Amino acid sequence: MADQWQREYDFAEKVARKAGEEIRKAGESEIRVMTKSCTVDLVTKTDERVEKIIIGSLKQEFGEGTHCFIGEESVAKGEACILTDKPTWIIDPVDGTTNFVHGFPFVAVSIAFAVNKELEFGIVYSCLEDKMYKARKGQGAFCNDELIQVSDVKEIKKSIIISEHGVDRSPEKVNKIFSTMQKILCIPVHGLRGSGTAATNMCLVASGAVEAFFEIGIHCWDIAAGAVIVQEAGGLLLDVDGGPFDLMSRRMLSANNDVIAHRIIKEIEVFPVERDDAPTHRIY
Structure with missing residues (x-):
């Protein structure tokens, strides 16, 4: 029997890499900075562009209207942030925007997928480090395809x-x-x-x-x-x-x-x- 969400999982990794490449390219050019309601939380045009790339790619791959989306920039523009039972992508296109603006080298693309309000998998691409973290429910967690586990420290x-x-x-x-x-x-x-x-x-x-x-x-x-x-x-x-x-x-x-x-x-x-x-x- 085919794995129900394997196609989504594999494609999410590809999209995260594509988004990370866009972020790296933007970091090499002049960054135009806007602000949200709080001046500390800086946002750039890159956020919006990368989110469009991610959501656009997912819609093209899986079909318009088949999945729901919760994206940082979409919610900022007034879309609802409601998790339903429908297959839903939860996206942060540039996690660490302030880092990105200042050249602090930790910036990530974060893509999760939920069904029936339960998280099925997560992809985090730390694009400046070129580290791809990923995990599926019940199948372990990996960084660059190497199995990872938490520390055993209890003190x-x-x-x-x-x-x-x-x-x-x-x-x-x-x-x-x-x-x-x-x-x-x-x-x-x-x-x-x-x-x-x-x-x-x-x-x-x-x-x-x-x-x-x-x-x-x-x-x-x-x-x-x-x-x-x-x-x-x-x-x-x-x-x-x-x-x-x-x-x-x-x-x-x-x-x-x-x-x-x-x-x-x-x-x-x-x-x-x-x-x-x-x-x-x-x-x-």
Whole structure:
């Protein structure tokens, strides 16, 4: 019996490579920068162009109207961010736009595929590193076709933790973010890191380079592909309060094991964010 989603999985990798090549080419030329509602979250014309390439290629391959799409730039222009039971692509064309603009060498193409609201596979192409991370539900996780797995570290003091500052610069939220980081650093842990791209951060957890990554205020397209990769590498996903992972909640902790995860959760100062699928939600 033919594998139901193998064709989609294989094509997603091809599209991710095509998108990554477009990003590299754009990085070699002058970058015209626009801003979203927050000046920290920079966006370039490359985002829009790459998303069109990805969605256009998928529609051409599988037929117009056969699949649904949730894309960062599409949602920014007013399209709904609602995950249904229909086959759905969840796309971040340039994860790490600010990195891209500044020449900081971590930029990823993130493509996930969900059916019946369940993630079937994820592709993360760290295009400046030329690292292709991928995973299918129940079939393991890979980087450049080599099997990867999470770290076996269980002692928090021997761990490296990743987090990001986010794009909201309101003093209340910034204070909570840095208070959390201070408490985690003083456990103490080996170190705190951040690549500037959630998709890459999750792949670092999956490959065993770090023990955990958490963030409040991320979006579903930032983490959908990485979620599959982490789980297939033997890791786990939780809400930052220890509850079940919810793709649309904009709150996520990924870790190598529950010992590390729950030790970090004790230190996280949670603050409210509007869900991706909220009717009034706007991207920041």
